[in-house]
Amino acid sequence: MGFADILETVGSVEKFQIIHILLMIFPTLFMPSHNLLQNFVAAVPDHHCRIHLEANGSRYNNVTGKLQTEKLLRVFIPLDQKQQPEKCHVYSSPQWHLLDLNKMQQNRTDYNTQMCSDGWTYDDSEFKATVVSEWNLVCSQKSLKQMAQSIYMAGLLTGSIVLGRLSDKYGRRSLLLWSHFQMAVSGTCGAFSSSFPLFCFWRFLCGLALSGIILNIYSLTVEWIPTKVRTSTVTLISFSETFGQLLLAGIAYGIRDWRWLQFTVSAPFFVCFLYSWWFPESARWLILNNKADVALKQLKRVAKLNGKEAEAEKLTTAILKSSLEKELSNTKTAYSMIDLFQTPVMRKITCCTMIVWFSTSFAYYGLSIDLQGFGADIYLIQVIFGAVDIPAKIVSVISMSYIGRRFTQGTSLILAGSIIITNIFIPKELQALRTSFAAVGKGCLAAAFSCCFLHGGELYPTVIRREWDLRIRWPGLEPW
Numbered sequence: 001m002g003f004a005d006i007l008e009t010v011g012s013v014e015k016f017q018i019i020h021i022l023l024m025i026f027p028t029l030f031m032p033s034h035n036l037l038q039n040f041v042a043a044v045p046d047h048h049c050r051i052h053l054e055a056n057g058s059r060y061n062n063v064t065g066k067l068q069t070e071k072l073l074r075v076f077i078p079l080d081q082k083q084q085p086e087k088c089h090v091y092s093s094p095q096w097h098l099l100d101l102n103k104m105q106q107n108r109t110d111y112n113t114q115m116c117s118d119g120w121t122y123d124d125s126e127f128k129a130t131v132v133s134e135w136n137l138v139c140s141q142k143s144l145k146q147m148a149q150s151i152y153m154a155g156l157l158t159g160s161i162v163l164g165r166l167s168d169k170y171g172r173r174s175l176l177l178w179s180h181f182q183m184a185v186s187g188t189c190g191a192f193s194s195s196f197p198l199f200c201f202w203r204f205l206c207g208l209a210l211s212g213i214i215l216n217i218y219s220l221t222v223e224w225i226p227t228k229v230r231t232s233t234v235t236l237i238s239f240s241e242t243f244g245q246l247l248l249a250g251i252a253y254g255i256r257d258w259r260w261l262q263f264t265v266s267a268p269f270f271v272c273f274l275y276s277w278w279f280p281e282s283a284r285w286l287i288l289n290n291k292a293d294v295a296l297k298q299l300k301r302v303a304k305l306n307g308k309e310a311e312a313e314k315l316t317t318a319i320l321k322s323s324l325e326k327e328l329s330n331t332k333t334a335y336s337m338i339d340l341f342q343t344p345v346m347r348k349i350t351c352c353t354m355i356v357w358f359s360t361s362f363a364y365y366g367l368s369i370d371l372q373g374f375g376a377d378i379y380l381i382q383v384i385f386g387a388v389d390i391p392a393k394i395v396s397v398i399s400m401s402y403i404g405r406r407f408t409q410g411t412s413l414i415l416a417g418s419i420i421i422t423n424i425f426i427p428k429e430l431q432a433l434r435t436s437f438a439a440v441g442k443g444c445l446a447a448a449f450s451c452c453f454l455h456g457g458e459l460y461p462t463v464i465r466r467e468w469d470l471r472i473r474w475p476g477l478e479p480w
Contacts (some may be wrong), residue, residue: 003228003284003323009315010299011306012226020224021233022280025240027180027272031214032244033251034187034206039378041258042192043130044167046123048085048139049116078113088139088330101241113138144196151200151368155207163212172216172223173281179212180260180273185287187266189257210299223282235397238450242393245386253379292317293348357452358407360370363416364445367438374435375428384439392443396450409451416444
């Protein structure tokens, strides 16, 4: 009796599996909220240098009191090429003669300017508060905004390596519980950070936790279902991530304060942590780690929920061990990352897979986490970018099934690259066209991701596929 037969004995696609999968899907709805949170919590509001009138002398108070704000800015802040107040400079001294509209046409370089010294004034009409306005991450400090996202991605990378190993040692359920708890606590603490370095620290821990959630949701899900429904189940989880992108747009549109937004997308993981105690540990993992007696108890528990207690009574620890006898023999041989490069064929596959994962991830996130760069409403773009993944993933599944993995992989990447490169040469004034091209390109990358996920795993022998998961696929920051 193979392990697949044991799953059939206790119920392979029954009540337990349905509840199990639905509970696993729930946290995936909020994964994009953390991956793409940068677009909203670190959005850059319109801003200009803050003007302290009292610092310019009391003799100006009577005059400035009669001027409108727009006219007042002309006196203290130079205009940029778009005739908008400069974001990083002020005049060294007030230029009252510029209230004459004819003199405003003169080049601002005719007057001495200096960097903002009294902070900035931010427009809160679109964003009530962001980390940018909270800690003045503009002008000379604007690079810190990108640093926050890079630190979060570093957490994802670290988690994919560290937590993957720990899940093999301590179990999928234990690491999933911890990852849910860490995500909930880190996300909540990040929402109440008192400084930018502290915010980055909590974001790193959020990335670390998210990797643990992704790894162990995938493992626990596929190890409790038969092979025949694995593709459809993984596809369903993938689509839940897509709907999570749409959910993020709605949440961010309703909550314009970054602290409350961060807290809102983190709090659901407290719920996930509580109900994850109900999950049984992977029976396959328990057997492979010489815990067949515990695995037997878990299988009988599943059988009871599925109404197959009588069939489960026939199972014994000896039957469980024999079902994975071949895999048990393979566990006696240690495999490492070196095995991915040991033979010419394996080296070729590994190098190609790494390049594909890197390029796909790099382009996908490059488009997804800089929505303000398109110059349009970021909430609308988030909806478009999320919605375009739905037809893209459907087309990729059909193409992989009827045409082939390699054709789908190559075509989707070539189309994505061509569209993104073409978009570079489209004038910025044509915002609608640029956004359309970017959306189609992101859809092609979503299709490429779906293919990477399935095709990459099929290229490796079973005994070293885990190394590929830990070293290549998950470090690729695959967004599901």
